[in-house]
Amino acid sequence: MCRKQYGTENVILSDIKKAPPEVYRSGPFVYADVLDYKNLRELVVNNRITWLVHYSALLSVVGEANVALARKINITGLHNVLDLALESCLRLFVPSTIGAFGPSSPRDPAPDLCVQRPHTIYGVSKVHAELMGEYLHHKYGLDFRCLRYPGIISANTQPGGGTTDYAVQIFHDALSTGHHECYLRADTRLPMMHIGDCHRATVEFMHAPECQLSLRTYNIAAMSFTPEEVSTEIRKHLPHLKVTYNPDSVRQTIADSWPVRFDDSNAQRDWGWKSTYGLEELVSDMLQANYLTYS
Numbered sequence: 001m002c003r004k005q006y007g008t009e010n011v012i013l014s015d016i017k018k019a020p021p022e023v024y025r026s027g028p029f030v031y032a033d034v035l036d037y038k039n040l041r042e043l044v045v046n047n048r049i050t051w052l053v054h055y056s057a058l059l060s061v062v063g064e065a066n067v068a069l070a071r072k073i074n075i076t077g078l079h080n081v082l083d084l085a086l087e088s089c090l091r092l093f094v095p096s097t098i099g100a101f102g103p104s105s106p107r108d109p110a111p112d113l114c115v116q117r118p119h120t121i122y123g124v125s126k127v128h129a130e131l132m133g134e135y136l137h138h139k140y141g142l143d144f145r146c147l148r149y150p151g152i153i154s155a156n157t158q159p160g161g162g163t164t165d166y167a168v169q170i171f172h173d174a175l176s177t178g179h180h181e182c183y184l185r186a187d188t189r190l191p192m193m194h195i196g197d198c199h200r201a202t203v204e205f206m207h208a209p210e211c212q213l214s215l216r217t218y219n220i221a222a223m224s225f226t227p228e229e230v231s232t233e234i235r236k237h238l239p240h241l242k243v244t245y246n247p248d249s250v251r252q253t254i255a256d257s258w259p260v261r262f263d264d265s266n267a268q269r270d271w272g273w274k275s276t277y278g279l280e281e282l283v284s285d286m287l288q289a290n291y292l293t294y295s
């Protein structure tokens with residue numbers, strides 16, 4: 001999407017992992033380790049980078065399984081990126097998450113500004129990112145922008161070790177074996193969003209004139225559903241889908257501490273955010289996009 005808008009050569013993707021062939025074919029892809037400041041600086045200088053979108057992180061479940069590594073990547077890595085953005089006058093986007101809230105936050109809906117006491121290292125690192133970015137904006141004028149994403153649902157990427165992963169895996173299972181074993185209770189409601197809306201929100205927010213932004217960190221919302229509700233919607237296309245429930249205590253405890261709905265009225269008012277995918281559109285699109293892989 002970005003490459004169509006800005007030109008193939010003007011968007012450089014990076015990771016420490018080899019990308020799938022279609023990513024290499026789509027335009028520049030380079031190695032970049034967020035823990036290696038010199039490597040990041042070289043990339044920014046050599047490519048005359050102006051905007052930096054910082055997605056590297058360990059998600060909620062893998063973070064709890066390896067707290068030391070999550071602290072390193074999510075906090076030390078973030079500090080490298082913040083320092084570089086300040087030094088090189090970059091516009092910086094860092095995603096936050098529904099996981100930046102905790103059991104003492106209002107859950108239905110969670111507003112932009114409220115108590116944030118998450119119980120995961122992932123959530124703690126994201127609150128840290130929100131606060132550091134905002135601090136550097138107020139103190140030094142860093143153009144820091146942050147959106148709190150719901151669980152993101154995409155046909156093109158495999159789940160990355162999060163609590164909302166079931167909502168991606170269920171589509172693969174529905175089309176392959178016809179059976180999904182869900183690690184959350186059937187009635188666990190969480191905010192979710194189609195990747196198309198997530199990309200569009202990010203680009204629109206990055207373009208929003210500074211004078212329109214009353215906040216530097218905004219919630220964005222699209223829909224909220226439970227495993228039972230998404231299963232019912234999938235069964236309208238694939239009536240044979242069987243879902244069994246075997247709640248995992250780590251993931252269920254995390255999910256129960258997160259908002260069930262997001263209040264994104266500030267994003268709507270300040271920079272015109274509006275989602276386009278509801279549950280029905282999301283399910284049709286995910287099944288269509290994955291259909292060829294399994295047929």
Ligand SMILES: NC(=O)c1ccc[n+]([C@@H]2O[C@H](COP(=O)([O-])OP(=O)(O)OC[C@H]3O[C@@H](n4cnc5c(N)ncnc54)[C@H](O)[C@@H]3O)[C@@H](O)[C@H]2O)c1
Nearest residue numbers: 016017032033034055056057095096097149150151152160
């Ligand atoms: N997927 C979601 O539902 C969701 C929801 C809210 C926020 N987010 C945020 O979006 C971002 C991307 O999430 P995702 O789902 O794509 O996660 P992911 O786990 O799929 O991808 C994270 C990437 O970070 C890379 N990485 C790890 N260590 C690194 C290092 N040292 N240097 C550079 N890269 C490194 C990994 O190789 C991986 O490709 C994260 O910051 C996450 O917090 C995601």
Ligand SMILES: C[C@@H](O)[C@H](N)C(=O)O
Nearest residue numbers: 059060097162163164
């Ligand atoms: C919600 C989000 O940040 C991520 N998908 C996770 O579950 O950890």
